[in-house]
Amino acid sequence: MPAPPSPARPALRERYERRQDELVRLAAREFARRGYDQTTMQDLAASMGLATGALYHYFGSKEELLAAICDQLMEPLLASARELMAAGGDGDRRLRDLVRLWVAHVVAHRDHMLVFQQERHVIESGERWRAARAARKAFERIVAEALDGAHPRLQPPLPLLALLGMVNHTAQWYRPRGALSPEQIADGYVALLLGAR
Amino acid sequence: MPAPPSPARPALRERYERRQDELVRLAAREFARRGYDQTTMQDLAASMGLATGALYHYFGSKEELLAAICDQLMEPLLASARELMAAGGDGDRRLRDLVRLWVAHVVAHRDHMLVFQQERHVIESGERWRAARAARKAFERIVAEALDGAHPRLQPPLPLLALLGMVNHTAQWYRPRGALSPEQIADGYVALLLGAR
DNA sequence: TCGGAATTCGAACCGACATTCGGATAAGAT
DNA sequence: ATCTTATCCGAATGTCGGTTCGAATTCCGA
Numbered sequence: 517m518p519a520p521p522s523p524a525r526p527a528l529r530e531r532y533e534r535r536q537d538e539l540v541r542l543a544a545r546e547f548a549r550r551g552y553d554q555t556t557m558q559d560l561a562a563s564m565g566l567a568t569g570a571l572y573h574y575f576g577s578k579e580e581l582l583a584a585i586c587d588q589l590m591e592p593l594l595a596s597a598r599e600l601m602a603a604g605g606d607g608d609r610r611l612r613d614l615v616r617l618w619v620a621h622v623v624a625h626r627d628h629m630l631v632f633q634q635e636r637h638v639i640e641s642g643e644r645w646r647a648a649r650a651a652r653k654a655f656e657r658i659v660a661e662a663l664d665g666a667h668p669r670l671q672p673p674l675p676l677l678a679l680l681g682m683v684n685h686t687a688q689w690y691r692p693r694g695a696l697s698p699e700q701i702a703d704g705y706v707a708l709l710l711g712a713r
Numbered sequence: 714m715p716a717p718p719s720p721a722r723p724a725l726r727e728r729y730e731r732r733q734d735e736l737v738r739l740a741a742r743e744f745a746r747r748g749y750d751q752t753t754m755q756d757l758a759a760s761m762g763l764a765t766g767a768l769y770h771y772f773g774s775k776e777e778l779l780a781a782i783c784d785q786l787m788e789p790l791l792a793s794a795r796e797l798m799a800a801g802g803d804g805d806r807r808l809r810d811l812v813r814l815w816v817a818h819v820v821a822h823r824d825h826m827l828v829f830q831q832e833r834h835v836i837e838s839g840e841r842w843r844a845a846r847a848a849r850k851a852f853e854r855i856v857a858e859a860l861d862g863a864h865p866r867l868q869p870p871l872p873l874l875a876l877l878g879m880v881n882h883t884a885q886w887y888r889p890r891g892a893l894s895p896e897q898i899a900d901g902y903v904a905l906l907l908g909a910r
Numbered sequence: 911t912c913g914g915a916a917t918t919c920g921a922a923c924c925g926a927c928a929t930t931c932g933g934a935t936a937a938g939a940t
Numbered sequence: 941a942t943c944t945t946a947t948c949c950g951a952a953t954g955t956c957g958g959t960t961c962g963a964a965t966t967c968c969g970a
Contacts, residue, residue, distance in 0.1 A: 525915090525916095525968085525969095527968085528915090528916070528967095528968080532916085532917095548834070549834060550834060551750075551832070551834040551835065552750075553748075553749075553750035553751070554750070554834070554835075556956085556957055556958080557957070557958060557959080558957075558958090566918075566919090567918060567919045567920055568919085568920070568957095568958085568959085569918070569919055569920065569921095569959090569960080569961080570917070570918045570919070570920095572958095572959070572960080573916085573917060573918075577958080577959080578958065578959090630833070630834075633830060633831075633833075634830075634831050634832075634833060634834065635748070635831075636827070636830070636831060636885070637745070637746060637747060637748045637751070637827075637831065638748065638751075673892070673893070674893065674898065674901040674902075675905075677879075677882065677883075677886055678879045678882075678901070678902060678905060680882060681878040681879040681880070681881065681882025681883070682874075682875045682878040682879055682882075683878070684878065684882060685874065685877060685878025685879075685881060685882065686874075686878070688833070689874055695870070696870070696871065701871065704871040704875070705871075705875060708872075708875060708905050708906065709905065711908050722938085722939095722945090722946095724938090725937095725938080725945090725946070729946085729947095753926080753927055753928080754927075754928060754929080755927075755928095763948075763949090764948065764949045764950055765927095765928085765929085765949085765950070766929090766930080766931085766948070766949060766950065766951095767947070767948045767949070769928095769929070769930080770946085770947060770948070774928080774929080775928065775929090
């Protein structure tokens with residue numbers, strides 16, 4: 517890492533972090549398209565209009581970039597899901613709203629999701645990825661809680677696992693100009709679970 | 714490829730192909746655990762009790778090995794699915810049997826599935842993978858057909874996409890000593906689709 | 911306008927890894 | 941027993957790509 521960023525100059529600090537965020541987004545795009553290992557740091561730099569060295573001004577390593585993608589995906593999702601659950605309310609509506617939120621997040625972060633899924637084996641093991649695994653577990657617990665509060669209590673593991681499969685898979689087929697809106701998709705999934713057809 | 718195998722000595726030919734198949738299975742295991750790119754040919758050879766060079770007696774390249782994994786996954790699945798559909802019969806039962814078959818295949822080939830999913834970006838593009846994409850499409854058409862023949866006709870795209878998500882995702886969580894048998898899982902998925910809870 | 915930090919450059923380093931190759935060993939055929 | 945083919949060995953090769961580094965260049969604050 518050539519030069520640690522800005523120590524306590526808040527204006528610069530903020531610009532730096534905004535740039536970082538944008539670079540993470542671009543990296544997610546490239547990784548999703550070509551694969552993490554297939555994408556060289558020079559590819560990345562080129563697609564960002566930078567020289568290779570400049571990348572290391574923002575990220576200490578390629579792996580750190582991958583971790584940043586995970587964070588950018590999971591942190592806001594967890595935050596808004598927690599907020600929604602804390603608000604309380606009717607069980608079925610809460611489940612519906614959670615799935616809507618979730619699907620919207622997934623389609624807005626398709627690239628992140630695809631990278632996450634492709635690099636499953638990296639995240640599944642290793643000390644370094646403990647936090648990522650914990651975040652996923654935490655979110656799954658929230659979904660389980662919402663399912664348990666639904667009208668016919670959806671308790672056994674299968675509904676949860678089915679829902680995880682459906683929603684995660686959405687990243688693989690959703691297209692912005694497709695026939696279904698994220699909301700319609702979410703409501704369709706919930707209808708399946710609740711048995712309303 | 715050091716020496717093309719056996720030209721027309723059927724006994725040897727068969728032994729060769731059996732070994733090949735076994736090596737593909739082992740490779741799938743390694744790739745699923747460590748990732749395709751992270752697994753070196755020397756890792757593979759070691760885990761098979763071979764020297765690196767010997768691998769090239771059976772496969773022309775690492776990429777060819779990956780293609781072999783795809784084939785070993787898709788060919789028997791397509792074959793048995795086609796057989797089942799050709800047999801005809803009641804719509805709901807046919808859907809149920811297809812999903813049972815499918816889930817059983819997925820859990821019996823978890824490693825293949827995980828590799829397939831991890832290397833999505835490879836398969837999604839490139840002339841070389843046209844056949845793999847076609848096989849997947851063909852299978853999806855079969856599932857769509859079965860859905861269309863079910864009791865409440867499950868036509869719009871969502872049920873198909875939901876089912877694909879659920880079943881594919883099964884590879885990520887299924888454990889042989891888990892609480893649910895492949896058959897129970899399959900029936901659970903079908904129950905969701907058919908609205909029987 | 912000036913000084914120093916922030917940002918960027920891009921060539922060079924260096925380890926890793928797919929693939930090759932020439933030869934050794936084993937196994938089947940005659 | 942001998943010849944031939946299959947199978948396997950494992951060191952060497954050549955490329956590729958993540959990372960480093962010292963030097964430009966740009967930007968901000970004063």
